[in-house]
Amino acid sequence: MTILIVDDDSSIVGALRLLLTSEGLASHACASPREAIEAVGRESFDVALVDLNYLDDTTSGKEGLALVRELKAIAPHLPVIAMTGWGTIGVAVEAMREGAVDFLEKPWDNHRLLNVIRTQMRLQATDRRARRLEAENEALREEGGQAGIVWRSPAMGQLLDIATRVARSDMPVLITGENGTGKSLLAHFIHERSSRAEGPFVAVNMGALAETTFESEMFGHTKGAYTDAKADRVGRVELAEGGTLFLDEIANLAMPQQAKILRLLEERVYERLGSSNARHADVRFISATNADLDALIAERSFRQDLLYRLNGVTLHMPALRERREDIPLLADAFLKRARTRYASPATRFSAAAERALLAYAWPGNIREMQHVIERSVLLAQGEAIGDGDLQLGGSLSSGAHDDIDGLTLEEVEDWFIRRTLAQHSGNANLAAKALGISRSALYRRLGRQEPT
């Protein structure tokens, strides 16, 4: 913690330094604006105490004001406190206009001076924390980008944050969510952030495995294990050794196969078909489903003990209509991808197309959106993709498309928020949840004060 003092009066500098030292605060003094600029370029300070009047021009404060301006330019986060002689309050006000955060009149009151410095240091620390969080957020967003996850909504931010933390453990993860919401993508995201990232990521669609070949596919077989087994075969579990085994569509497993997966999760051992050699499964399990497993358990088509083993942690992917903030960003990302692939002239969406993208309910979620945009890129005649090119069918979320025709994107957002609020009988908590935003974000967007 170092305070920069800029003053050409050495007795003032001496008194200030004495006061600061007695409070345990380090300081660095400069006798001229030029020296101060050099010092700030060299090292970082927590607060600057800047005199506005210098020897050759003791009243106008011009030199001091120029210094405040310059300091804000080279160190925008440095809080500058202006000091002026008695009776020159007008200059102090100008200094605040230039970016000073506060001012003190000379002779100063020690108590007030320390108070002002402490307040600025506290604010500075809060600011620094906020900037760090923002930078981390940005990094997370970029990392998400690497894994191909495009997002902007707070709901996705929170989910990726938890996923990042969960990734570091070896705990089994169950990902739930509707079709096409990005469950597989999230499984990759977790793998890439785990200690197994260097190992393989093996995905198996449980719904696509025939019951008859299930064991051979999953656990492998030895030559001669059955009539067609002409050679040894490595199963998926073994392929995933040292990495992640992603069991997709887990609800589609038939009961007998559920017992086999349960044993694998419980005992971490398996045998190749035709061999009695028990092999240890060094894999991390991630599973996914779009089904309501509790309902399946209630109707006895899914084992409760298997669910317990699978859901060390459950992560729920929100449907696209629950995180509409992501729609414009996703649409742009898919447009960019598709236009490169098809060498299309389309570079943007028309205002009407943007409105249509936002108003549509997306029952097939992001996968559906990807297809819709690819098709529209192919259909588009010029630079702008029209709403007609999207060929969005009946699934408008409102059923009242006319309501929003002719509105701007901002107006559509406002309309949508109000409609969601109405659907939830004015309950802001429920509406915010449905929209995938925080309650305060909801009020902010409506331009209203959040009631406390």
Ligand SMILES: Nc1ncnc2c1ncn2[C@@H]1O[C@H](COP(=O)(O)OP(=O)(O)OP(=O)(O)O)[C@@H](O)[C@H]1O
């Ligand atoms: N946030 C996202 N950013 C970019 N692309 C995404 C995002 N979420 C999903 N996708 C893309 O959408 C498609 C569907 O995603 P994915 O296969 O992960 O969904 P899923 O939930 O596993 O679907 P299903 O339940 O049908 O298996 C993929 O092509 C994926 O790359």
